[in-house]
Amino acid sequence: MKKAVTRxxxxxxxxxxxxxxxxxxxxxxxxxxxxxxxxxxxxxxxxVRQRGIAVESSEGRLTEVTQEVGLDKRTGEVIERPAWQYxxxxxxxxxxxxxxxxxxxxxxxxxxxxxxxxxxxxxxxEGMLTGPAFARTWNRVEAAVTAFRxxxxxxxxxxxxxxxxxxxxxxxxxxxxxxVGVLSAADRRLLGVETQAVLLSDDTLLKQAISxxxxxxxxxxxxxxxxxxxxxxxVARQGENVLVFVERDGMLYAAFIKRTDxxxxxxxxxxxxSSLEDVARLRRQAEVLRDEIG
Numbered sequence: 406m407k408k409a410v411t412r413x414x415x416x417x418x419x420x421x422x423x424x425x426x427x428x429x430x431x432x433x434x435x436x437x438x439x440x441x442x443x444x445x446x447x448x449x450x451x452x453v454r455q456r457g458i459a460v461e462s463s464e465g466r467l468t469e470v471t472q473e474v475g476l477d478k479r480t481g482e483v484i485e486r487p488a489w490q491y492x493x494x495x496x497x498x499x500x501x502x503x504x505x506x507x508x509x510x511x512x513x514x515x516x517x518x519x520x521x522x523x524x525x526x527x528x529x530x531e532g533m534l535t536g537p538a539f540a541r542t543w544n545r546v547e548a549a550v551t552a553f554r555x556x557x558x559x560x561x562x563x564x565x566x567x568x569x570x571x572x573x574x575x576x577x578x579x580x581x582x583x584x585v586g587v588l589s590a591a592d593r594r595l596l597g598v599e600t601q602a603v604l605l606s607d608d609t610l611l612k613q614a615i616s617x618x619x620x621x622x623x624x625x626x627x628x629x630x631x632x633x634x635x636x637x638x639x640v641a642r643q644g645e646n647v648l649v650f651v652e653r654d655g656m657l658y659a660a661f662i663k664r665t666d667x668x669x670x671x672x673x674x675x676x677x678x679s680s681l682e683d684v685a686r687l688r689r690q691a692e693v694l695r696d697e698i699g
């Protein structure tokens with residue numbers, strides 16, 4: 406919708422046509438800001454041909470930029486987050502406003518689990534992890550990593566370099582977040598946090614899929630996150646991370662949980678198989694909060 410009051414960056418997208426599966430729809434689906442009046446109209450292939458419309462591609466034109474999203478009232482520090490900017494062939498660019506850079510049709514509904522009691526929240530998490538939404542995200546990430554690993558472009562690259570390259574694609578890590586665990590009241594007191602939900606981002610899934618290539622770590626392993634957290638036999642704090650260990654089916658699993666700077670959210674930053682050697686090292690180097698491992 407182009408009028409005199411239309412913001413210049415939004416006007417830059419006027420009349421542009423992309424394929425339905427173009428990655429741009431993951432981050433630039435209207436509305437893209439407060440009071441945004443942009444709209445999307447679907448066209449058939451025949452309509453595109455009849456009208457002589459040029460179909461664009463966002464390949465090579467989506468760039469990760471840093472965007473100011475707020476101010477920390479306690480420290481006065483400007484809070485910044487990554488965002489995706491599209492630069493059109495004519496040089497004009499458009500970056501959705503903070504909080505508007507996602508596709509609402511693809512976003513899975515996530516309730517505020519802090520409003521629910523522990524048992525109900527736990528049931529929701531178990532249903533989420535074993536349901537189709539999380540499976541789709543897992544499969545999308547794993548398929549992309551496997552495909553890229555098989556190309557010549559991946560030869561000689563480190564895990565960090567591969568992560569950076571796949572992040573730039575925009576169709577793998579799309580800003581999705583899932584609740585994968587819930588803390589009991591006793592564990593919240595032990596860790597000194599108020600929120601009970603432990604979240605996992607698709608960006609973390611991407612990083613872990615790359616670092617664990619060939620280890621046989623699958624979707625079903627993530628179904629164990631709640632059990633690991635709830636029945637942790639070893640808990641330690643090291644820096645900003647809380648490390649939780651539990652033995653299950655003859656294997657030792659480790660969950661790494663980190664609190665956000667504002668203390669309002671908890672994120673699972675790593676989930677992997679571990680060993681007693683890791684536990685012994687943490688006994689020497691970290692603050693042990695619980696130790697029931699023999």
